[in-house]
Amino acid sequence: MDAYLRRIGASRPRRADADALRELQLRHLQTVPFENLSIHLxxxxxxxxxxxxxxxxxxxxxxxxxxLNGAFAGLLRDLGFGVSLLQGRGFGDGGRLGIPYDHLALLVETADSTGPWLADVGFGDHCHYPLAFDERGDQEDPAGTFRIVEVPESGDLDVHRDGKPQFRLERRPRVLDDFRAGAWWHRTSPDSHFPRSVVCSRLTPEGRITLSGRKLVTTVRGERHEQPLADDAAVLAAYREHFGLVLDRLPSAPGRAT
Structure with a gap:
């Protein structure tokens, strides 16, 4: 776990409080990329x-x-936080919900009794800081205005960003093994977006950087810049330079020979 803290550039907090959780989530988002390369490797x-x-x-x-959230849960527990795994279903086109166990998020209890908190380092472009789980009003974050909304008929919770639902959470705690079927589906199903494209993305202090196929996209203070990469060597160099990923071969996108 000390190596994990070094990986994200963090020191071991003196106390498992809300401030420590905020810093750990932000550092994780800025150092550990959201990527689906294993599917394509x-x-x-x-x-x-x-x-x-x-x-x-x-x-x-x-x-x-x-x-990402499975590993982060282990780190948080080692640091003294109370952590439960929650299963979620993402909202797709037309508001259609994804499969059960579509998403894994974390419910975190802190030592300062400020929580519980909804922590998440695995939803890609999402909130920078944990959300107050029991708060039902707007919660301001550098990524936008978030709100947790109760679903009357089920007791589930919808997480909204700037008025648009992102995913629906059950409140019942789960274990990591419960998510195996969801992970298998996202790895193999043609209905999942993960097998259809290669993506690697992380938060930066100025915005976000994403490598998708042969295109490097950087967002700096709201301005988007796209840079096409000429060849395999340039793509491998971009993985190494921007994400710290040293690959010996490129992930194979659909239609591309291995």
Missing amino acids: GEDIVLEEKALLAKIVEAGRGGFCYE
């Missing part, structure tokens, strides 16, 4: 804490929600 996705830590800490990789 033919790598297994193993939802066990030891395997997740080996990938993110030892191999210096990123992952998607199950991996």
Whole structure:
């Protein structure tokens, strides 16, 4: 876990309080990329804490929600936070909900009794800081205005960003093994967006940087810049320079030979 803290550029907090949680989430988002490269490299996705830590800490990789929040949960528990795993379903086109166990988010209890908090380092472009789980009004964040809305008929919670629902959460705590079917579906189903395209993205102090296929997209203070990359060497260099990912071959996008 000390190596994990070094990976995200953080020191071990003196107390597992809300300020420490805010700093840890922000540092995680800025250092560990949201990426689906394992799907396109033919790598297994193993939802066990030891395997997740080996990938993110030892191999210096990123992952998607199950991996990122699964590993982050282990770090937070080691630091003295209380952590529960919550299953969510993302809202797609036309407001259609995704599959059960579509998303993994974290409910975090802190030592200063300010929580509980909804922490999330695995939803890609999302809030920078944890959200107050029991707050039903607007919550301002550098990424926008967030609101947690109760769903009357089920007791579930919808997380909104700037008035648009992002995902629906159940309140019942889960275990990491419960998410295996969701991870398998996202890895293999043609209905999932993950097998259809390669993406690697992380938050930066000025905005966000994303590598999708052969296109590098940087957003700096709201201004978007696109840079096409000429060849495989340039793409591999971009993974290394911007995300710290040292790859010996490119992930294979659909239609591209391995």
